[in-house]
Amino acid sequence: MDEALKKQALRMINYGLYVMTSTDGKDVAAGTVNWVSQCSFKPPLVMVGVKGDSHLHALVEKSRRFAVNILADGQKDLANDFFKPTQTSEGTLNGRPYVAGSTGCPLLTDTPASFECRVAEIVHQGDHSVIVGEVVDAHVRKTAEPLHMRTTGWFYGG
Ligand SMILES: Cc1cc2nc3c(=O)[nH]c(=O)nc-3n(C[C@H](O)[C@H](O)[C@H](O)COP(=O)(O)O)c2cc1C
Structure with a gap:
């Protein structure tokens, strides 16, 4: 296989950008x-x-639950905040406000929508x-055009 063509073809898959979170009640991870x-x-x-070697993976494996927060067009800065290790302080996760969902997982209140899952x-x-x-639960705060990976200039794939 031609490595360059594999990369080029795989990078033509369309993606959105999301912040995934998890907690076991004590530890919190987000990415x-x-x-x-x-x-x-x-x-x-x-x-x-x-x-496989991320903190998020370890915590989802342990807690068997996670949330996915959907980013809106224009929220590239929010995505950028969650490439870094997770830091919690009163009511914020990496400086962004959140509330606990019905599974306990953090829901970022600045994002237009979130859903919560139990690991199957x-x-x-x-x-x-x-x-x-x-x-197992879903939340919509407002309707918005979701953030498309292609508009950010970032790639994760190939
Ligand atoms: C544009 C972009 C997209 C990413 N997509 C994913 C992804 O789909 N899955 C994933 O596990 N990590 C992805 N990452 C990496 C994570 O954002 C980051 O490495 C992770 O949150 C750090 O995890 P940890 O602090 O829990 O170890 C992506 C990184 C970038 C820059």
């Missing part, structure tokens, strides 16, 4: 991710590709695991 897709209607399932399956493979979650 910006783009490898997200719905993968079943009934039950409602989503899948996320999560880096973790497929360990490659350098990222596929974490399959059943959607």
Whole structure:
């Protein structure tokens, strides 16, 4: 296989940008991710590709729950805040306000929508695991055009 063509083709997959969070009640982890897709209607399932050696992966594996916060067009700065290690202080996560959802996972209140999941399956493979979650709660704060990865100039894939 031609490495350059593989990279070029894989980078033509369309993505959004999301902040995934998790907690076990004590520890909190959050990170910006783009490898997200719905993968079943009934039950409602989503899948996320999560880096195997990340704090987020370890905490989702332990807590068996996570939330996905959907970023709006114009929220590139918010995405940027979650490439860094997670820091919590009163009511904020990496400086961004949040509330706990019904699963306890942090929901970023500046984002237009979030959904919460219970882990259905973790497929360990490659350098990222596929974490399959059943959607158990959903929140919409306002309607907005979601942030498209392509408009940020960033790539994660290839
Ligand atoms: C543009 C971009 C997209 C990313 N997408 C993902 C992703 O889909 N899955 C993932 O596990 N990490 C992704 N990352 C990396 C995480 O944002 C970051 O490494 C992680 O939150 C740090 O995790 P830790 O502090 O929990 O170890 C991406 C990074 C960038 C710059």
